[in-house]
Amino acid sequence: MIARAPDELLAEASAGSRTALARLITYVESGGSNQRETVSRAYGSSAPFVVGLTGPPGAGKSTLTDQLIKTALASGSFDGSDAFDQIGVLCVDPSSPFTGGAILGDRIRMQDHATNDHVFIRSMATRGHLGGLSLAVPDAIRVLGAAGFSVVFVETVGVGQMEVDIASAADTTVVVTNPGWGDAMQANKAGLLEVADIFVINKADRAGLRETRRDLEQMLDLGTTKDPRPPILETIASTGAGTEELWRAIIEHRRLVTGIQHDQHRQTQARAELDRVLSVMVRARIAELADGLAYADQVAALVAGETDPYRAAETLLAEA
């Protein structure tokens, strides 16, 4: 297959071609020169509003996203100032393979929208290049922005470093929990507090709601640095109960980051963007060094007791 040029594909994607859009996202997943070209072409366009939904498998993130899409399409930002008529969804689940059950489930659950002209759903996967999803997801968000999407939902699992990286690309991050998860949340406290702008207790139809709310409140009392304090909402995604309130809370947070917190928000995001790319480039540099003859020499010298690791590293960096 002949590789198409990113600028041509971007023009087609903006004109509504989903095939072109899908190809561009494959470019950013694959790395290399097409990724670079795609990002540099897409970067100047206005960024979409990005809502991250993160939480353990089975918490109800996809079901909730599905409900939020309906609300966003129907209500926009409620006051008529924004209509969100092009919505992107990026599903990131590194724990399940590209064709695995969870993703397939997501596809089926969101099937209503899959055939909807206003919604584009894509599962993201690493294609084995350095940096992987922590670069590909923010890049894909840019591509969607350039193609005219005004809102992008990003679904991620858990709160590892990669999810924190991805969360830093979101404007508003919703952490999805369930009743009965007090202990599980204590274990991840630092990560949750770092990323959450809004907490949701989904499956509010289940037992243990009150205890989970109390645990969350306590966690926020002790550790939140967010201003304003993240609200804790309750939803039953399977029926839609509470999802309009959740969308209102998301819109309210959006108002903050596009309003009085705008400059600070942009600074934070620009730093995070730069740090993500820098860290991938530095790691690539290390991999390159480790592949060379000089590196093998230093390993041999270490084994022979002729140097120490600091001297060895300094020698390698000086020669590079």
Ligand SMILES: Nc1nc2c(ncn2[C@@H]2O[C@H](COP(=O)(O)OP(=O)(O)O)[C@@H](O)[C@H]2O)c(=O)[nH]1
């Ligand atoms: N009882 C109940 N089940 C729910 C609710 N929300 C989602 N589910 C179910 O929980 C399961 C996992 O949902 P899913 O959206 O795939 O979770 P994800 O892995 O976080 O994306 C599905 O069977 C949903 O139908 C809820 O509010 N109440």
Ligand SMILES: [Mg+2]
């Ligand atoms: Mg899901």
